[in-house]
Amino acid sequence: MTMRAAVFQGVREPLEIQEVDRPDPDPDEVVVETDACGICRSDWHAWQGDWDWIGVVPQPGLIFGHEPAGTVTAVGDDVERFAPGDRVTVPFNLGDGSCPHCRMGRSNLCERSTPLGFLPITPGAFAEEFPVREADHNAVRLPDSADPVDVAGLGCRFATAFHGLAHRVDLDPGDWVAIHGCGGVGLSAVQIAAALGANVAAVDIADEKLSMAEDLGADETVNATEVKDVPQAVKGITDSSRGMDVSVDALGVAETCRNSINSLDKRGQHLQIGMTTSEEEGSVDVPVDAMVTKEIDFYGSYGMPPAEYDEIFRMMDRGKVDPGAIVTETVGLDDVPEMIPKYDEFATLGIPVVNEF
């Protein structure tokens, strides 16, 4: 039995739609029929060979896709919590369920984490079906009300932004939050920060992304191409121009990272969500002395543990957040190969989702 999948061919070579073997569940696995899967800047990063410095080196033959929603079709012998017909999603960084971090509820930091759709042992969801390892630990049951496209929209970007803003930094209602970069993760962060009661300033170089940020709850916007000094312009939004309480680099290039740190008030908190490109190779110079003398914190946010999904689902259920509002386009599996290179030019507005396989 075969199925259709979007398969990696090599660095910056177009993915190919191929017939591949259907997955059979190992004892700890479920197999999920994909209903929807987000297309993400992380796919582009892996496709162009970024991230070998964190051990992500995709091999030809790999199936991409790490932002899925789907329906369980087959269940391994040891799986207890799921049955065929259950609707599920999974975090992109799957845990083994047994290391100290997983036992502490932090399986996004698992000692033996395997990111879905980036390594051969965890083929991704740009396919008719995909397997989920340690399914009892990793799979997350969807509420009946959740639409698969909305859930795909909360894929890695919305989840990472939520984990960062709700569980990493200390964000109080009325705090000023700046979001530097309004791609998928940045727009997600805008919506989440607004839902958590913050005042939100969105920064980008494209007016259409800034106007989408306004629709999603940004109180102020800054077009970085129209001001001399981005951090000063962002600080100018706050009382007495003191600066932001929280500032997010939602892109992962040196300039947005430094702009974010330099937008902060004393005791401000920088949240790094974007990961870097081959330009930075994982490192960015940051103003250490200023961070010390202003007592600035630097937080990372990497995915989200399965338990936090229920918080998002409860907020979705009551209309407080809506990941679907960031989904701008639904496409078929055949369109995936041409969608990935579009991230070269930052031409992607919001989140495209595949929902025909």
Ligand SMILES: [Zn+2]
């Ligand atoms: Zn673990």
Ligand SMILES: [Zn+2]
């Ligand atoms: Zn992603």
